[in-house]
Amino acid sequence: MVFLTISNLIRVRGPDEFWRKRRIFRLAAHFVGRRRNCYSVAVRNVHRALVYATKARKLKKQDMKDLWNTRISAACEQHNITAFTLKEGLDRSNIMLDRKSLSDLASWEPRTFECLAAIAKQKLQLDGFIDTVDKKYPTGVNLNLKDVMLEAWLKEKK
Template sequence: MSRVTTAVATRQRKKKIFKKAKGFWGGRKNLYRIAKEAVMRAGQFAYRDRHNKKREFRSLWIVRVNAACRMNGISYNAFINGLKKNNIAIDRKMLAELAVHDPLAFTRIVEAARKESAAKAVPVAKGTPEIGPA
């Protein structure tokens, strides 16, 4: 029977780790044991933050839509409620894009949402808010 060595497999395994650790600082890029731990930890952070990114972007879209709604004199809650009642299926990402890049189209969507819904009137934001006595 022929003799089996693990040299090729070991070299490939180490090469894969070092490739993933490229750009790391100090021994984390060229000492195998340390690099392996650093790559594992980086993978955990990457996994966690891929999920957090979705959460953070949704939050950003909501903030942008809310600001645009208030500029059109309607609360975010009433706007979303009006969209649902009128069966307007536009997600928050697209609403935020419209609010930023095409405010006229967003205003038309607000008017469509306002028709059916008993929207709570919100004062339109003009200038800076007044600060009361301290």
């Protein structure tokens, strides 16, 4: 490209502007109206969308944590044991399961969760642990290890 005057050279901003605008327009491709086509409007809306996306990543993690806690506490309530007592008993038994794993077991493997609750209760009884929430020994209804052993469950299935 040959420029006869310096004023024409100044007006051309080169390829950098094209690619800068292209990046914004690609991020705004799913918007409607001027938010998609007009650069100055698109820039504002893309920046706002990116801020919301950043905040939403943290909120999604918190939502999943709340869901897992709800599932665990509901399953613990069925077995008459608090979530804190369950976690304490599993920690003392060296069963290291995180919230997500316990939540999945509570939802999809209720027998396995029942066994874990029985193990936690048994370990806390052996240690003489008193729950700080209830101020009493954990009381699980029909949560003896003999009742929920794998062999009894396998016999029941056949």
